[in-house]
Amino acid sequence: MVLPEYGWVDLGFRFAQPHWGKGLATEVASAWVREALDEFRVGQLGAFAHPKNLASIRALEKVGFHAERRDKVRGMDSIVFFLDAKLVNSCPRKEVVSARLPIPAAAESP
Numbered sequence: 435m436v437l438p439e440y441g442w443v444d445l446g447f448r449f450a451q452p453h454w455g456k457g458l459a460t461e462v463a464s465a466w467v468r469e470a471l472d473e474f475r476v477g478q479l480g481a482f483a484h485p486k487n488l489a490s491i492r493a494l495e496k497v498g499f500h501a502e503r504r505d506k507v508r509g510m511d512s513i514v515f516f517l518d519a520k521l522v523n524s525c526p527r528k529e530v531v532s533a534r535l536p537i538p539a540a541a542e543s544p
């Protein structure tokens with residue numbers, strides 16, 4: 435999905451509860467990323483997840499997204515993630531997939 439108001443091509447996923455915890459998000463996200471980068475030549479992919487949505491965060495990290503900032507996205511307190519094609523293409527994929535970066539703290543309110 436393209437989020438024109440935020441300027442990125444977004445990866446989002448939602449499964450029915452009986453199917454959680456079976457590795458589906460990781461598998462689907464991995465195929466989606468590969469297709470977006472290799473077939474559609476998208477330069478940068480974005481995603482967002484609520485800070486307490488650990489399954490979603492973990493799935494994003496496993497396919498190579500890095501947490502960039504905390505922000506409100508579509509009204510939800512979120513961690514915003516990005517994945518750059520250049521980074522993926524310059525590393526063996528397994529190194530990108532295993533990268534785990536600290537989650538940024540929420541920005542201070544003015």
Ligand SMILES: CC(C)(COP(=O)(O)OP(=O)(O)OC[C@H]1O[C@@H](n2cnc3c(N)ncnc32)[C@H](O)[C@@H]1OP(=O)(O)O)[C@@H](O)C(=O)NCCC(=O)NCCS
Nearest residue numbers: 447448449454455456457458459460483488489490492493
């Ligand atoms: C978030 C969601 C898509 C994850 O899908 P899933 O198929 O269950 O995810 P996976 O099985 O691929 O698991 C991803 C990782 O998260 C981990 N994980 C799962 N539940 C977890 C939890 N409650 N706490 C911490 N880690 C968790 C898994 O162990 C796995 O990591 P690992 O391979 O290192 O062990 C699914 O739970 C869902 O549809 N939730 C409702 C909608 C939603 O929140 N969508 C996301 C919006 S951004």
